[in-house]
Amino acid sequence: MSDWLSFRAALVAAIEAAMPSSVLLTTGVSWEDGPRPHAAARLLLSIVSATFDDRDSALSEGGTQRLESMSVINVQVRAESSYDSADLDALWLIEQVRLGLRKVSVRQALEAAGIVIQAFPRSTRNIGGMADDRALSVHAFDFTLCTSFFLETTEDAGLIEHIEAAGELTDVDESTLTVTLGADDPDPEP
Numbered sequence: 001m002s003d004w005l006s007f008r009a010a011l012v013a014a015i016e017a018a019m020p021s022s023v024l025l026t027t028g029v030s031w032e033d034g035p036r037p038h039a040a041a042r043l044l045l046s047i048v049s050a051t052f053d054d055r056d057s058a059l060s061e062g063g064t065q066r067l068e069s070m071s072v073i074n075v076q077v078r079a080e081s082s083y084d085s086a087d088l089d090a091l092w093l094i095e096q097v098r099l100g101l102r103k104v105s106v107r108q109a110l111e112a113a114g115i116v117i118q119a120f121p122r123s124t125r126n127i128g129g130m131a132d133d134r135a136l137s138v139h140a141f142d143f144t145l146c147t148s149f150f151l152e153t154t155e156d157a158g159l160i161e162h163i164e165a166a167g168e169l170t171d172v173d174e175s176t177l178t179v180t181l182g183a184d185d186p187d188p189e190p
Contacts, residue, residue, distance in 0.1 A: 003149065004149075006113070007073075007113075007115065007147060007149075008031060008045075010109075010110060010113035010115055011045060011075065011110075011115070011145075012029050012030070012031070012045065013109065014101070014106050014109055014110050014115075015029050015043055015045065015077065015097060015101075016029050017100070017103070017105065017106050017109060018096075018097050018099075018100025018101050018103060018106050019096050019097055019100055020096060020100070023093070023096050026039060026040040026041060027039055027040070027041045027042065027043060027093065028041075028042050028043070029042075029043045029045070030042070030043075030044060030045070031044070031045050031046065032044040032045060032046040032078070033046070040081070040082075040088075041079065041080065041081040041088070041090070041093050042079070042080045042081075043077055043078070043079055043080075043093070043097060044077075044078045044080065045075060045076070045077055045078075046075070046076050046078070047073060047074070047075060047076075048074040048075065048076045048142055049073075049074045050071055050072070050073045050074070051071070051072045052069045052070070052071050053069070053070045053071075054067070054068070054069050054070075055067075055068045055069070055070065065152075065153050066150065066151075066152055067150070067151040067152075067153065068148055068149070068150050068151075069148065069149045069150075070146070070147075070148045071146065071147050071148065071149060072118065072144060072145075072146055073144070073145045073146070073147065074142055074143070074144050074145075075142065075143060075144075075145060076140055076141070076142045077094065077097060077121075077140060077141055077142075077143070078127070078138060078139070078140040079091075079093040079094040079097070079137075079138065079139050079140070080129065080136055080137070080138050081093055081136070081137045081138075082136060082137070089137040090136075090137035090138050090139040091124065091126070091137070091139045093139075094124050094139040094140065094141060095124070098120075098121050098124065098141055101117065101120060101121070101143070102120060110145075114147050114148065115145050115146070115147045116145065116146045116147070117143065117144070117145055118144040118145060118146045119143060119144040120143060121141035121142060121143040123141065124139045124140065124141045125139065125140055125141070126138070126139055127139065127140055164180070164181065164182045164183075165180070165181045165182075166178070166179065166180045166181075167179050
């Protein structure tokens with residue numbers, strides 16, 4: 001994965017692939033911060049939280065850097081429906097998606113995009129709502145994904161410290177073990 005746009009596009013495609021084709025025909029899928037699809041039912045995605053573990057390439061003599069951010073992203077999927085029947089309401093729709101995320105083809109498509117589902121949704125919640133002075137059926141679930149974002153930069157990383165240490169250990173039976181350690185400090189000196 002290289003950027004957020006690719007992540008968002010891959011996730012929309014996975015949610016669409018998780019639904020049966022007959023359900024997808026009447027359901028619009030989009031990110032909550034974008035335009036809402038005109039459809040009988042909607043699935044809206046949003047990022048609830050994201051944590052990052054940053055890693056930088058360790059260079060011993062400067063040069064281009066590869067910056068990497070391993071991410072754990074909690075995503076909410078919210079189903080909205082104006083229908084109040086057991087086969088068209090938001091609870092029915094969200095359950096179609098929740099189960100569909102476990103399909104092998106969906107997981108493989110996400111993995112091909114560099115995304116792994118860390119924790120599948122195990123429950124949904126009714127959050128209700130109103131639209132045009134009418135009750136709206138709204139259910140949601142959260143699930144956790146892992147991915148990495150990369151940035152290659154031609155900016156010179158500068159001189160990075162390289163430290164080496166060597167030692168010899170002697171056991172009680174007079175046998176010796178030689179230990180050599182080397183470490184690159186990824187933070188350049190000012």
